[in-house]
Amino acid sequence: MTLVFSASDRPYLPRGVRIQRDAVRDRTVLMAPEKVIELDDIGVAILSRVDGQARFGDIIAVLAATFGAPAETIEKDVQQFLQTLRGRLYVMVKP
Amino acid sequence: MSIAPPIALLAELTHRCPLSCPYCSNPVELERKETELDTDTWKDVFSQAYDLGVLQLHLSGGEPASRRDLEDLTRHAAQLGLYTNLITSGVGLTPKRLDRLEDAGLDHIQLSLQGTNAALADRIGGYRGGFDRKMKIAREIRDRGIPLTLNAVMHSQNLDDLDRTIEMAVELGARRLEVACVQFHGWALKNRHNLMPSFEQTLAVKKTVAKAAQQLQGVLAFDFVPPDYYADYPKACMGGWGSTGLNVTPNGTVLPCHAAQTLSHLHFDSVRNRHLSDIWYDSTAFNAYRGTDWMPEPCKSCDRKEVDFGGCRCQALALAGDASATDPVCQKSPEHARIKAILQNASPQEDRGFVYRTLDPTRT
16 A cells, blocks of 8 residues: 555545644643654644545645645645654545 | 653553463562552552643553453543553453443553464463454454554464564554564563564564565554574663653552562662652652663764663673673673573474463462
8 A cells, every 4th residue: 555645535534543732841741652753843834634524635735835835845844744643554545 | 960750651550360371571589569669659640640741641550450440440541631541452442441431431442462373372371262252342442443553463373474463463453563572681581582583583574564664654654672682782671771751660669660670779669658759759769770871982982872871771780790880781881791601592393382471479
């Protein structure tokens, strides 16, 4: 199976994976089975739009507008970020 | 040295277990039911852990389902905001108990696998019928969509079944397969002669895992714990002593790792008479091997000292006779010849029978 996202894919965080505030360390983390991943602002911006409804292409368009950056640059970064998570099954995809 | 808060708590709720695997990570001196912490004390430990910065709670044992208050404890932890992971053999779980655990907010199940068929798995686990009960509950977990990791503990007697193990993980809808080669502490050390993989098996398992991880990307994630005696460098045990996690035994003793009680020169505090935060930051046991200041040569001047943190303290004591020595697994260790000698005798040999994990030393 390829980990690459197509524009029409609808990524989502499956059961057992969630974004959570880590008050003690004053940060936001992705909680997954036996794993805690620290998220920076960009990570939070991406994953807060990963809701199983929005299509990958739309997420890129919104992020490009929000950050005022070229869609191609944003897509490269988001592909890389989400593919890493998809490889661990922290992100899944609805067609 | 600034000390970071812990991220994970391994709660050994009980040492009771219907299985008696000869590589169990519990200490050789098991704790009895009468000495276990009660429900309210465990809840208080979870609350203290959360306040301290713990995010992940591993509900383990023994078999944690042997505790009738497992659901109650899970609910308390989930309400705090802890990520709750149940580490179980599956024996003792029922559909009704899964209903209650899901309702309590359980996040994830890590299910152990002793072997790929009943004959092998029940012989390893020392419990007839255990495999069939495990498979039944595994399918129940799959059908409910509870996030599942299969933890396959691998050794000389089941490594040749790795392909089938991987197939089973996919069939059971597991998201992750942990191929965990036995680490030789406690019970496993007693059974090392019957469990140590051969060099050929070690090469084969690495190859098989790498290939399967590629073929199954996006379907099944892999975690691989290699047999460390064959490694060039030691494992970064616990990511460094007192750096990321702590372990509470059934009676409330707080340990930096599950085997730490073999370090009998250390005193380990209990949650019964000291706050978890004090124990983490200020106890002599947690500070004994923290950081790099305690290190001897060749660790002290090694550029890997913050990669593997000198390896495993329990292994250093068990194999080199000194808990503050370099882990003898390391090829730079002056005691490394001991590992080589052990491995020379690791070729397949006649099964001499297991020393099964038990509270009763007469049953072997």
